[in-house]
Amino acid sequence: MTPRVRDLAQAALAEADLGSPPERTKTRLLELLKRHGPQTAQDLAARLRVTSPAARRHLTDLQAQGLVQVQVEKPGGRGRPQHVFGLTEHAEERTFPKTYASLCLDVLESVSDLYGRDAVDEVLRARSDRLEALLRDLLPPEMPLEEKLRRLIGPLTELGFAPHLEQEGGQWSLVQCNCPNLQVARQFKVMCSAEMAMYTKLLGVPVTREEHMACGQPSCRYRLG
Template sequence: MTSVQQPSTSTKDDILMYLLRQGEATAHDLAEHFEVSAQAIRRHLKDLEAEALIEHRTVQEGMGRPNHLYQISAKGRDRYPAKYDEFALSLLDTMAATMGQDQVGTMLRKQWERKALEYRDRIGTGSLGERVARLVQIRQAEGYMSEWHEVSDGDVRQTGPGYIITEYNCAISHIAESFPSVCGHELEMFQVALTDCTVQRTHWLVRGEHRCGYLVQGLD
């Protein structure tokens, strides 16, 4: 008698991590990826959906049965960012009420300029690839699920060495919801921190995408 492989106790967390990285997946995709039975995966999906950590949309492909595409919910994303931003958000709200929104915006810009210079000092010198790797390590330590990879030939029109920085969560998501300008400052911050390169935004959580992405390219 063939036994059915049982999922590990961490499978739910693994599913959330997979959906955080991939955006969407079917139960079949997940079963294949984790090499467990579809029945076991569906039990976990049912539990995760009951906890409001994931949600699904139904798509019809051809004449067969509709398919469920699962994605992580806002509540599920909140499991990953650090919670230290809650006090900061309360403080910013108080400052906006007393000082005015414009002055708070100016203060946030100055904060990001200061952060950019701090990053640049901590990153130090070296090739662009080495500096990108060190920046990602710093971001990971700050609570971002951040990673990087080198751009392959043909992926983009390259003027020099190219790298993609991807962040699957936002450690200051609650602040960004109330003060969206902080997201715009992040792009400027990376540009100042890395120097001698261009930085372009490729994906943005604020626009409903499942990750933030930045293309970093060296200059000729």
Template sequence: MGERQKQLLKLLRGSKPGLSVDELSKGLEITRNAVRQHLAALEVAGLVGTGASRPSGGGRPQQLYVLTELGKEMAPRQYSWLAQLVLASVRREAGIDMGKRMTEIGANVAHQIRSQYPGLSTHKEKVEKLTEVMDQLGYSARNATVSGGESIIEADNCVFHSMAKKDLAICHLDRGLMGTFTDSDVEHHECMAQGGNVCRFKLKSKEE
């Protein structure tokens, strides 16, 4: 798969309703004909399909393109296999609180990663670095700061998606990771495993 096709899949991953040829052309900075050629190849591969049509300003409705289930699975999930092993191990322990244990595991991961960045001091720096780390891990993450010292991290790709659909306790690993890395209280406002467009977390600094 070429870089353009990877970029096209990433754009579609960030838009659950789908994107039109014009929107993909603008996002990729290539011609509409080139977009159509890439879409045709990705459709043959079973990675992209046609979604709904969207009315355009008085003209012919725009056809939207979306990721297929196979296309969604093409997203990088660099350590979901490890989480499956962890879950299997935890489930063998009698009387375990899965949510609490996942939070503890996420916190331990955060301590290990934070040790690589000793210079982080402000909440903003911690959130920005965490977003960068999560993006490298395959979350396709981005962040924004809102009023009151709170930050939002959104992820277009849940690295534990298949597992989280079966057991939402796995989401506590993310919360443990994010809360410990950024010294924040974390609220999970939207979840892809529950039908959301993104995984959205609000982080409020404990130091303020």
């Protein structure tokens, strides 16, 4: 039996003995990295009570999924370099969700209770105005629509809207497959109307919403022109 085959066999036996499905082991591994910070494969194997080859195999899978990253470090700045594994930002967002949306809703509801619903609408419109001001230099009025749209994709991607463009019969559509503000948008509709008004001003053409995630549809689709 070659060393590679032996390592794989040991890894499989370790998991079988523990009665732990591979996905559950990966979840436990991510939880350990969250709780204890970056660690070596040997440290993780000891905590999981599996062999080092089994831990490395799971870490390789998690790296391929973009959930784990590796750095080469020297213990105490000296000695033999070792591979230290830690969570990526993607893993933090996907596996350990934050409660930012709930906090935002709580704040806006408190503003509404104290100062009325009009005050909330004013706050959300002001937020949209600030974003419009940031994008204005990127999308000057004289720029052709297609170029404006292609320039807009980058900032919208960074903001988490997962956008793409579609064209049919010479007419463009901007499609947003994700809404990072969905919980807020469902409760405060002015956020969506302010977004559509912003696109109308930035792109310089009529904008029609054909799909709306806040109403349960799969995307926010804007027909332009």
